Amino acid sequence: MIEKNKKKIENAVHDIIEAIGDDPKRPSIQETPARVATAYEEIFAETGKQHFEDYKIFNVAENAGMVLVQDIPFYSMCEHHILPFFGTVNVAYVPQNGKIIGLSKIPRLVDFASHRPSVQENITVMIADELQRILNPKGVAVSISARHMCMEMRGINKSGLFTYTNKFLGTFADDHELKNEFLQQTHQR
Numbered sequence: 001m002i003e004k005n006k007k008k009i010e011n012a013v014h015d016i017i018e019a020i021g022d023d024p025k026r027p028s029i030q031e032t033p034a035r036v037a038t039a040y041e042e043i044f045a046e047t048g049k050q051h052f053e054d055y056k057i058f059n060v061a062e063n064a065g066m067v068l069v070q071d072i073p074f075y076s077m078c079e080h081h082i083l084p085f086f087g088t089v090n091v092a093y094v095p096q097n098g099k100i101i102g103l104s105k106i107p108r109l110v111d112f113a114s115h116r117p118s119v120q121e122n123i124t125v126m127i128a129d130e131l132q133r134i135l136n137p138k139g140v141a142v143s144i145s146a147r148h149m150c151m152e153m154r155g156i157n158k159s160g161l162f163t164y165t166n167k168f169l170g171t172f173a174d175d176h177e178l179k180n181e182f183l184q185q186t187h188q189r
């Protein structure tokens, strides 16, 4: 993030502190605007980026079966309240023509999709669509389970609610046995 934009965040946080009735000059809060700017730089690092580019393609056996990376933790901020929502993501795909990506790139793709203001449905779809674009696999399945602080600490104030979303492409959408295998492996059935 360029310095000018970090400064903008600092100024905004300074104003928020003042507006909520606290004193931005209070010693223990003085550095907070700068801390928030640094935190936002990390939390929102992928804002505005459409495509995940950090991967290499490898080749494996042509008939390789489902690859599933399960329980990938993620943290994001809802675009309505700028409050955290977080949980776990399951990502599966069936390679086509033996084309795969390194396993670590899947959690990286999850971070790519979640490090921006968003909603759970859009993160789910973005992960599925990017994997489809990158690998053109036979199918992709993505499911997310998350808790939303904007429903827990304000508004309806209901704690411990989990929201589930999923997206199935290609063979996962067409082949019920494969979809069931994914759902069973990820304890959704």
Ligand SMILES: Nc1nc2c(ncn2[C@@H]2O[C@H](COP(=O)(O)OP(=O)(O)OP(=O)(O)O)[C@@H](O)[C@H]2O)c(=O)[nH]1
Binding pocket: 078, 079, 080, 085, 118, 119, 120, 121, 148, 150, 151, 155, 156
């Ligand atoms: N579909 C979806 N909704 C979300 C997500 N995160 C937050 N929301 C919802 O976004 C909605 C925003 O609704 P508004 O009525 O504009 O905002 P609000 O008045 O603060 O709503 P309340 O939370 O009901 O007080 C709320 O119902 C939130 O629960 C998400 O990831 N997906």
Ligand SMILES: [Zn+2]
Binding pocket: 078, 079, 080, 081, 082, 083, 150, 151
């Ligand atoms: Zn919200």
